[in-house]
Amino acid sequence: MTAFNQETFDSVADIIADICSIDRTEIGPDSHAVNDLGIDSLDFLDVTFDIDKKFGIKMPVEQWMEEVNQGDADADEFFVMKNLVVRIEELRAAKAA
Amino acid sequence: MKLEYFQMVDRVEAIDLERQTIRCRAQVPERSTVFEGHFPGYPVMPGTLLVETVAQCGGFLLMALDGYRRMPVLTQVVKARIREAVEPGATLRIDAEVQQVSSGIAAIEGRISLEDRRAAECEIRYRTMPFPEPALRDLVIARAREIGAPVTAAGPGGA
Numbered sequence: 598m599t600a601f602n603q604e605t606f607d608s609v610a611d612i613i614a615d616i617c618s619i620d621r622t623e624i625g626p627d628s629h630a631v632n633d634l635g636i637d638s639l640d641f642l643d644v645t646f647d648i649d650k651k652f653g654i655k656m657p658v659e660q661w662m663e664e665v666n667q668g669d670a671d672a673d674e675f676f677v678m679k680n681l682v683v684r685i686e687e688l689r690a691a692k693a694a
Numbered sequence: 695m696k697l698e699y700f701q702m703v704d705r706v707e708a709i710d711l712e713r714q715t716i717r718c719r720a721q722v723p724e725r726s727t728v729f730e731g732h733f734p735g736y737p738v739m740p741g742t743l744l745v746e747t748v749a750q751c752g753g754f755l756l757m758a759l760d761g762y763r764r765m766p767v768l769t770q771v772v773k774a775r776i777r778e779a780v781e782p783g784a785t786l787r788i789d790a791e792v793q794q795v796s797s798g799i800a801a802i803e804g805r806i807s808l809e810d811r812r813a814a815e816c817e818i819r820y821r822t823m824p825f826p827e828p829a830l831r832d833l834v835i836a837r838a839r840e841i842g843a844p845v846t847a848a849g850p851g852g853a
Contacts, residue, residue, distance in 0.1 A: 642769060642799050642821060649796045659798040 599686045601626070605652075606682045612647045616640055626679035631672070654688040695747075697726045702747040703788070706843040709758060714792035716755035718841075720747060722784045729782060739780035744806055744814040745771055752790040752802035752818055754843045759792070762835055762845060766800060766820035773817040780806075780813055798822055 606626060613630070614621040617640045630636045636644065645656055664670035674680050695702055708717040722739055729737035746768075753766045780786070790804035800822055805815040825831035835845050 639769060642819070645796060645799060646794060646801065646819065650794060655796045657797045 599683050599690060601679050601682055602686050605685055605689075606678065608651060609648060609678070609682060609685065612651065613644055616643045616647065624678065626677075626682075628678045629673065630676040630678065630681065632676075648685065652685060652689055654685065654692055656685070656688065695720050695723055697723065697728045697743060700746065700750075701837075702743065702750045703754065703841055706754060706838075706841050707787075709755065709844060711759060711844075714755065714759060716751055716758075716790050718751045718754070718788040718790075720786045720788060722780060722782055722786065724782045726782070737782050739782075739784070741774070741776040741814070744776060744780060745774050745816050745818070747786065747788055748790060748802075748804035748806060748814070748816045749818050749820075751788040752792075752804050753820070754838060754841075755790055755792065755802065756795070756800050756820065756822065757834065757838065758844050758846075759795070760822075762831060762838070763824070764822040765825045765831070765834070766822050768818065769799075769821045770819040771816060772801075772819060774814070775816075776814045778808060778811060778813040780808065784808055786813070793817070 610621060610624040613619060613624055613634065613636065617634065617636050619634055624634065628634055630641065641658070645658055649655055661670070661675040665672045665675070675684060695704060703718045703720055705719040706716060707719050709715070728740065728743070732738060732740050749768050756766045757764070787807040788804060789807070790802045793801040793803055798821060799819065801817070801819045803817050806813045825834070838845050
């Protein structure tokens with residue numbers, strides 16, 4: 598299983614803080630992007646853009662949302678920061694493979 | 695161009711699905727109700743419509759890339775510079791290239807030229823979504839054919 602990466606977390610938190618005008622200190626590994634940080638869908642598009650660009654990946658956000666909407670996954674699996682970081686690490690690893 | 699109908703692109707002159715670039719042409723009409731208000735006695739193409747023109751040009755590129763499966767909807771004008779007044783009757787060359795295509799999102803950069811002068815440049819982001827109605831997709835494809843955009847299966851780098 599892919600491990601949490603602090604450096605990736607810091608990069609993602611910096612992106613979110615910058616785009617969403619959120620105090621960086623409020624963003625922790627257990628923060629939920631929507632429920633805790635209040636990121637709306639438009640801001641999340643920008644966050645996705647910058648994360649994709651930063652790490653050279655394509656986060657399948659639509660697929661994630663579909664899984665959540667169909668009850669196949671819990672939103673926390675994708676949108677709690679520590680889980681989001683693990684997803685990003687998985688995508689980076691898949692790309693490098 | 696039919697400003698009142700938001701038909702901003704007259705012709706796709708070149709499109710490269712590998713390089714993800716497009717070049718379009720558009721003729722600003724001599725007369726339009728838009729010019730009656732913008733501005734009385736001094737007709738000038740509104741800068742917002744120049745941005746829309748670039749957005750539509752980029753939109754046709756994005757749709758050609760993914761085989762018209764998804765509809766790009768403008769979500770953000772990251773940057774826009776209007777460098778020169780565009781008057782009625784002007785012929786515009788519009789160039790755009792894809793900057794990024796991700797899951798349900800896309801970004802392009804584009805510019806409008808008047809002969810060899812750069813009149814406007816934009817950086818635009820879209821949300822891409824399935825067409826809400828098949829009839830709308832049919833209309834868009836018909837329009838794409840009309841202006842010479844390729845209507846084929848998904849090309850490389852599609853959304």
